[in-house]
Amino acid sequence: MFEKAPLFTDIAEGPKGGVASWVETEDGLRVRIGCWDDPAAKGTVLLFPGRTEYIEKYGRTAKDFAALGLSTLAIDWRGQGLADRILRDRLIGHVDHFTDYQRDVRAMLRYAEARRLPKPWFILGHSMGGCIALRAVMEGAPVSGVMFTAPMWGIQLTPLLRPVAWTVSWAAKMVSLGHLIAPSTSRKPYPEVAPFLGNLLTTDAETYDYMKKQTRVEPDLALGGPSLHWLNQALRETNALASMPSPKLPCLTFLGTLESIVDSDAVHRRMGHWDDGQLVMQEGGQHEVLMETPEIRADVMRLIGEFTSELIPA
Template identity: 45%
Template sequence: MQPAPFNRLDGSPEVPARAFWLQADDGVRLRTAHWPCETAARGSILLFPGRTEYVEKYGTVAARLNAEGYDVIAIDWRGQGMSDRLQSDPRPGHVGEFADYQRDVIELVVAAEELELPKPWHLLGHSMGGCIGLAALEAGLPVRTAVFSAPMWGINLRRFHTGIATGIAYLAGRLGRGGLAAPGSGGGASTYPLDESFNANLLTHDVDEWSRLLRQCAAWPDLTIGGASFDWVGKALNECARLSRIPSPAIPMTVSLGSEEKIVSHQAIRDRAANWPDGRLLMIEGARHEVMMETPDLKEIFWQGALERFAGV
């Protein structure tokens, strides 16, 4: 592993991560970040971010987990952050095949082994990272427990039926337009925090967290992406449908869902939680999509449930 850059806002109290370049077996260069625990660690968290995200966004999350005694490792998925973009236009979130994200997971696990991250390992997956994480558990990800925040086990399409959206994405691909950003896919030519107002945003009620995201996006525009490509939308919907048919892994799991969630499917999360042995659904009244970056009271509800799961309670 070769050292990679890691950004930090001026005046930020967060401890910077050790960042490294990885390379997937298909040649895509990836960036990973490791936040080591300063004391004797009780384990490690494999942190799977969501769509549009980059490892710097999780500095506050890593700091909380470090304080609780966990090492943390996270990744920029292919097509976002500092990892290789997959088409000439870097702005749309894009992927060739959704299964390609599992190539990234493999490299993250290899990096965790090479860094000798303390065991046991645990999975923490947010949004798209929850979708990738469930597929990784199916493939045997070596973790003891799993915690999901608003996982993308289904997508809230609002005005469109899933079949119609999948068909539109397929047609766009056939017409050679699959790499273009799909309308209404969560970001314009810029990126969501810069395109949306605080009062209308679907992520958080916390003005300080929103301000931190704005500062990051303005300071590091090359890390951000805009809306999802037609190809990404079609592949994501197909992956959600595939995952809905697999049995739940025999791993203790907690999943959080905010009552004001409008990005992922409530029903898909409820259905999965109801059929997961040793699974718990943590409903958080008043929370939006980014519960780990919500107001302090809502954030603490999530952390209590997550830390109890990691500790085996």
């Protein structure tokens, strides 16, 4: 039913038996979906990666989920990974409209249904994937619970830079320059240009090398900074979502105490009013709590195990 797609198992280091497929979205783009399914699993995590990310980055995480009795389904969003890229310059992250990602979500759900992945289903959204996931659950995605790690419910900008970001990204759109890369970003993947010391993603050197190796071995997975249009769309989407109430759905959110990429205040505001939600501040964690030190990862997985097991029927 779905055409087979490549899955780079050597760099993913995921559970055995992983497969990937091409799935066409309703607007005719091709996204890649990866699946680590165990017939004996008690549920499935629908993993929504962040900007620049790709399926293989979550191979180790899928192995951790398998140890919890959970299958994993991950996606390459349009414009990244091996999915169709939007711009001629494939190293610039871009999307026409932020809500286009919901078309990718619907393709992912269609695939999950076709494969009859074990239920209940849970969404886990990281960073930009957390923004996409929030709208998905607000619009009724058929899941029993939702989890977030460093969700992009706002972009960390200083009070002085925020109006500049709005003005520059809006002006670029008006003069048809929205395809240009956002200032202060690079066309190369962040781990390839930022040394481990002082990086904003993780305090674990081995995991940082794992990220760096993946795009070095498979350069087609690489993505650099976002376009000015992406930035404008992201600012609009986070503003729109901020005015909407949280869904009546169990929620578990992780935020590192050293977070410096997403707007931590926006996460605190949202979780402070999520009736069935819990915010876990992960001491010493940076942006990638799923790819932090072994101690932090173990703590995060323990809490995810407790959260999901409470929602799985006996």
